[in-house]
Each structure stands twice: as C-alpha cells, then as structure tokens.
Amino acid sequence: MKARTLRELVEHDVDLAARTTLALPARAALYARIKSVAHLAKLGGHGTRRRFILGGGSNLVMRSDFDGLMLHIAITGRRLIGEDGDAWYVRAGAGENWHDLVTWTLAQGWPGLENLALIPGTVGAAPIQNIGAYGLELSERFHSLEAIDLPSGKTLRLDRQACRFAYRSSLFKEEGWHLDGQRVITWVTFRLPKAWSAQTAYADLADELDRQAIARPTGQQIAEAVVAIRRRKLPDPALLPNAGSFFHNPIVDAAFAERLAAAHPRLPRYVQADGRVKLAAAWLIEQSGWKGRCLGRVGMYEKQALVLVNHGGATGSEVIALATAVQAAVRERFAIELTPEPVIL
Ligand code: NAP
Numbered sequence: 001m002k003a004r005t006l007r008e009l010v011e012h013d014v015d016l017a018a019r020t021t022l023a024l025p026a027r028a029a030l031y032a033r034i035k036s037v038a039h040l041a042k043l044g045g046h047g048t049r050r051r052f053i054l055g056g057g058s059n060l061v062m063r064s065d066f067d068g069l070m071l072h073i074a075i076t077g078r079r080l081i082g083e084d085g086d087a088w089y090v091r092a093g094a095g096e097n098w099h100d101l102v103t104w105t106l107a108q109g110w111p112g113l114e115n116l117a118l119i120p121g122t123v124g125a126a127p128i129q130n131i132g133a134y135g136l137e138l139s140e141r142f143h144s145l146e147a148i149d150l151p152s153g154k155t156l157r158l159d160r161q162a163c164r165f166a167y168r169s170s171l172f173k174e175e176g177w178h179l180d181g182q183r184v185i186t187w188v189t190f191r192l193p194k195a196w197s198a199q200t201a202y203a204d205l206a207d208e209l210d211r212q213a214i215a216r217p218t219g220q221q222i223a224e225a226v227v228a229i230r231r232r233k234l235p236d237p238a239l240l241p242n243a244g245s246f247f248h249n250p251i252v253d254a255a256f257a258e259r260l261a262a263a264h265p266r267l268p269r270y271v272q273a274d275g276r277v278k279l280a281a282a283w284l285i286e287q288s289g290w291k292g293r294c295l296g297r298v299g300m301y302e303k304q305a306l307v308l309v310n311h312g313g314a315t316g317s318e319v320i321a322l323a324t325a326v327q328a329a330v331r332e333r334f335a336i337e338l339t340p341e342p343v344i345l
Pocket of ligand 1: 119129130131132133135201202204233245249268270278280281304306
C-alpha cells in the first residue's frame, strides 16, 4: 500500500480513553495510526513536538492530556520466514496483538509461546519489558528485531544479545525507547525450537493441569490452562478497566529477604540465578491490607491484589493517589519500595 501523506495520517484532539485499557479520561493533541514502516519513514524527524509510542495501551496511565504526537503502531503481518533442523523462525509486525500471535503459532503446530498466552499488549511492546509468565520469558523465544530511528530514518537490527534482556527489562527499557518516542520497534522475529518441552513448574499451572487430569500437556493445552487461570484471576479490561500488574515484583538481596522471612514466615521467596530473591508484590499488597480495597473510584482488585482497577469514571490523579497509598503501606510494613510497572504519562 502506498504511504499516505503526513497530513492524512495525523488526527487532531483525539480521545485516548478507549485506546488505553485503564480508560482514564485524556486526549492527545496529535495522533497517527501507523500501519507500515513507510508511514514511519514519512514522519521521520518531522516536527519538534514531544512524541509517544502507543501499542495496545495496556501498560499506560494517562495522568492528563498529552500535548504531543501519539504514534499508534499498527504494523501487522505474521509469517514463517525460515526453518532449520532446530527451529521455526516467525516474523510478526509490532502492531500484532500478542495473544493472537501465540494462538496462531500454536495452531500452525509451532509450540513455544504457550506460557505467555493472554498477556495483554502488542508484539512490539513485548520485548521492551521482556514479558514473562509461568516460568517463561520472551527472551527465551526471541531471535531478533527491526526498529527505526525516526530522526535519522535508519533501520536498526538487533539480535538477542544486543537486546540485553533481563527480568522484565531490556536495552529498550534501560534506554527509555518506550518514553522518548524516537526509536520504534517495527518487526520482531521469534525462534521456536523444535526440541520443545513443556514448562509447567509454576504451582498455579501445575495445579490447573492436574485439575484437568492432563499429565503430558501439549503446547495448546498449556495455553488453554494459562488462559483459564488468567480469566479466573484477572479482570477483563472491557468489563473492568485496568492496566494489568501495577507494580514490579521486587528483587531484594538475600540477607534482607532472610530478615523479612524471620518476621513473616509465610513470605513467598524465589531465589534468582544471581542469589538475590524475588518477592511477590501481590502478597505484600494483600498483607498490607489493600487487596480488594478502594480509594475513590479505583481499587486493588479483589481476586489479584497486584491489579489496579478503575471502577468507573476515575481520573489519573485518583490512580496516582491509590498507587502512592499502596506504596506507603508496603513501605511501612515491609520496608520495601514498590515501583509501578506501567508508564505514567
Ligand atoms: P503468581 O503466579 O501469583 O506469582 C506471584 C509471584 O511469584 C510472581 O513474582 C512469580 O514470579 C512468583 N512465582 C510463582 N511461582 C514461581 C516459581 N515456581 N518460580 C519462580 N517464581 C515464582 O503471579 P500472577 O500475578 O498471578 O501472574 C501470573 C504470571 O503472569 C506470573 O508469572 C507473572 O509474572 C505473569 N505476568 C506477566 C506480565 C508481563 O509480563 N507484563 C503481566 C502480568 C502477569 P514471576 O513474576 O517471575 O513469574
């Protein structure tokens, strides 16, 4: 398709409430839906206004109106681009819905992404925080990606090592690609190994498969189990607006975790490869009295304390007030600083 002119691409004064899963009232001064790399090349270094890259809008808190250009990345397409004795290589556009990609690869007979089923958001956003769930991280299935540097118009190609993936982090997160609006991920290639094995160590997943009496699950069955768990535990943004997990799971040093466990014997602890210890933010919030509790029109979800929900008509300030209150409660009880996961704009 021929790229349209810049003037045709950019809309003015656009309502963002329906474009973000927390549904907070906010407007963008300028908004462009970008369907191809050619569209991006047209935008190039145009204008000096602030920019923000919008994917699925599932990890974003709009505190107020955005007085800049919101670039909604809607580049779609997915296909097998190669295969060797070890793996299938699948390339997908940054605007593809993440869960649709997971479902489609499984339907093709290429397992590997099943533990990451039903994570909200787009393919292009997935590498930024190295999405992970039920014992699998995107980095384990990642091959490479393409991005465009808007001011120079240059295409960047990054392999797995260059992306510096870490727990819910990456080069993109470290360098603030998701904040500066200058560098845009356009296509991502996944490597799905043919020597597949089920990853079912997480208790929730193992319990669900047990409940269904599945001893040797396929990728498809794992995806279905993950979907069932998530549907039970997490609110559907179409019915109860939310931005998924609102805080990172804190990682603390071993000595601190031990002291904390002495005072709180039921504290869930997960030792990391580097010896530090990951704690469950949901548990800390629940123990601090915030599970299912509201402040104004927002609250921490009754079935999963890590999810901040908008009960209807809330504003960005109410979200910040609740997040601040939860942080203060966890700090007071556990001396731990929770950090928000979504971008607060
Ligand atoms: P959960 O299963 O209740 O787990 C709570 C915490 O315990 C998480 O920190 C989890 O680590 C950890 N954990 C549980 N079993 C573990 C094990 N066997 N080994 C190591 N760590 C273990 O969490 P949830 O809130 O209901 O979420 C379910 C899954 O979806 C989690 O894996 C969560 O991280 C993931 N998730 C990912 C995203 C994202 O990537 N954007 C958003 C929402 C939820 P992990 O967090 O490391 O798994």
